Amino acid sequence: MDWLELSVEAHPEAVESVSEVLARFVTGGIAIAEPYTLTDDEQHYEITPGAPVTVYAYLPLDEMAEEKQRQIAEGLWYLGRISPAYIGELRVRFLKEEDWANAWKEHYQVFHVGKRMVIKPSWREYVAQPDEIVIELDPGMAFGTGLHPTTRMCLVALEQHIRPGMRVLDVGTGSGILAIAAAKLGAAHVDALDTSSVAVAAAQANVQANGVSAHVQIALGSLQPDQIVSSYDLVVANITAKTIADLAPQLVAALLPGGLLIVGGIIGRRMEEPALALAVAGLERFTIQQEGDWVMLLGHRIK
Secondary structure (H helix, E strand, O other): EEEEEEEEEOHHHHOOOOOOOOHHOOOOOEEEOEEEEEOOOOOOEEEOOOOEEEEEEEEEEEOOHHHHHHHHHHHHHHHHHHOOOOOOOOOOEEHHHHHHHHHHHOOOOEEEEEOOOOEEEOOOOOOOOOOEEEEEEEHHHHHOOOOOOHHHHHHHHHHHOOOOEEEEEEEOOOOOOHHHHHHHHHEEEEEEEHHHHHHHHHHHHHHHOOOHHHHHHHEEEEOOOHHHHOOEEEEEEEHHHHHEEEHHHHHHHEEEEEEEEEEEEEEEEHHHHHHHHHHHOOOOEEEEEEEOEEEEEEEEEEE
């Protein structure tokens, strides 16, 4: 079967909304490609913060393709009318079956994050330096590989705060990237949760591929108020501002007194809602970090 590659350039703040419009109609997956440049030594790729991101989707070229393409274009047009962030025009490219199989993989490179971490898609070659921590991911077309600003900020925070022997909880694990990073940085045990069965399957495969199955437990579900045990030194949740606000009591309750909470996925203008909810739940000593439009909050549970 042949395919249509649909692509839309958008401001980072609009990427999630654009992805949702495309995901309603496509069965061939979605890839999100952030702009990057090659460093002067031509050894490393670096993300260009705040620059437009391109969202790719793949549509089988069958009798429904023309109608789905029309509906996607219409949905994006309406989204563009109500979104304050930039959303570009829909672009379409024809792909043969043999080209489609690897087309989306072209958008992912090996990236360095923080001081020692390297995010390597499983299909890329890379020779690690002695002090580097390599996280190998096969995200599929629906999961990130650590390129999104919120994920990068959470990875850097984990690198700064993980200590050997820690117990860590990752809420909304997605591809499992943060859970794997925590284990490779020295955490003794990591519990990782996601409400998507597809995400759980992808995370489990990535955990196994990275050789950290003995330290990381992936499970389907979320934090239930009647099942919270205050047993974690560090909790990380890279989700959305509203979900963080809704889960604030559970996120804080899961921490040991003095434990650290790291939350990302927050658009700057939405920061007040989760920050207030977390403070009410018993978090103190807030630190705010920002990259472009995205914010990460760090705080400790009151002792």
